[in-house]
Amino acid sequence: MRNDITGRLRTGCFVTVINYCSQKEINMIEFKNIRKSFGDKVVLDGVSHVMETGKANLIIGTSGSGKTVLQKCLVGLIEPDEGEIIYDGKSFTDMTEEDRKLLRQQIGMLFQGSALFDSMNVENNIKFPLDMFTKDSNSNKIKRVNEVLERVNLVGSNKKLPSEISGGMKKRVAIARAIVLNPKYLFCDEPNSGLDPQTSMLIDKLIYEITKEFNMTTIVNTHDMNSVMEIGDNILYLAKGKKEWTGNSKDIIFSDNQQLNEFIFASEFLQDAKNMRMLEAKGKVDGNGNMKK
Numbered sequence: 001m002r003n004d005i006t007g008r009l010r011t012g013c014f015v016t017v018i019n020y021c022s023q024k025e026i027n028m029i030e031f032k033n034i035r036k037s038f039g040d041k042v043v044l045d046g047v048s049h050v051m052e053t054g055k056a057n058l059i060i061g062t063s064g065s066g067k068t069v070l071q072k073c074l075v076g077l078i079e080p081d082e083g084e085i086i087y088d089g090k091s092f093t094d095m096t097e098e099d100r101k102l103l104r105q106q107i108g109m110l111f112q113g114s115a116l117f118d119s120m121n122v123e124n125n126i127k128f129p130l131d132m133f134t135k136d137s138n139s140n141k142i143k144r145v146n147e148v149l150e151r152v153n154l155v156g157s158n159k160k161l162p163s164e165i166s167g168g169m170k171k172r173v174a175i176a177r178a179i180v181l182n183p184k185y186l187f188c189d190e191p192n193s194g195l196d197p198q199t200s201m202l203i204d205k206l207i208y209e210i211t212k213e214f215n216m217t218t219i220v221n222t223h224d225m226n227s228v229m230e231i232g233d234n235i236l237y238l239a240k241g242k243k244e245w246t247g248n249s250k251d252i253i254f255s256d257n258q259q260l261n262e263f264i265f266a267s268e269f270l271q272d273a274k275n276m277r278m279l280e281a282k283g284k285v286d287g288n289g290n291m292k293k
């Protein structure tokens, strides 16, 4: 059973939630043979994959490879030309607009560049989905806002405007807004864009932690090599509109897919690091990088 974010936050206890349900709830997203073209330009050329529950599912690929288009297809912002999308065993492709609306309430989205409302303070930005989709009292909504603010380590930032906070804080606010409705599915498009490497790692860690804590199906679009290595539970590499490679952050070190290697280990430094890791795994070098006799 997925952990209930609201219940957990309300009790203030993140580690002692007991799972009473023996039947595991599945929130995976499966898609088959997705095709999308704009005019003559084929962007997605028959892509199939399964985004797994409780995992950080990464979509990687060069700029223009179709990562954003694929995410938009999965949430219904773009209609694919062909293919099927299945949420938790139910066909999203065949769903009525009414049912899609209900499903969307279980989807949290973190847009490229945070996309906060400039004129609203942090509290109102996070409260926005609650105002849109719930009929709860204002005091309960504020309570919920404070719960998620606590989770992203921004207690007391309620009245600040987006222009008064740093890029990393904006991302945290956007994450808080994305999880405020207790989603089963979390979509993040380039969550690290515009952030320094250290802040990027903190944001990755936060996304990863909430994915595990609340057993969400999280989909992250990224070019960030650190993200791939740190949180890549299930990686889909797109190239020329197709699924070119799939695996996890451990497999990627050992991959002999040339296109993938040129993309991920683009610099000589990273290529050396990969070679060293491979030698280490084969027992040919020690932890300090010295050849064993």
Ligand SMILES: Nc1ncnc2c1ncn2[C@@H]1O[C@H](COP(=O)(O)OP(=O)(O)OP(=O)(O)O)[C@@H](O)[C@H]1O
Binding pocket: 038, 043, 061, 062, 063, 064, 065, 066, 067, 068, 069, 070, 223
């Ligand atoms: N609405 C649209 N109309 C026409 N072409 C589009 C549209 N949306 C995307 N494209 C094209 O689809 C291709 C893939 O775009 P997409 O934004 O998915 O790339 P991406 O992999 O997310 O790139 P980035 O890493 O730069 O964000 C691009 O060539 C883009 O120009």
Ligand SMILES: [Mg+2]
Binding pocket: 067, 068, 069, 189, 221
């Ligand atoms: Mg994109």
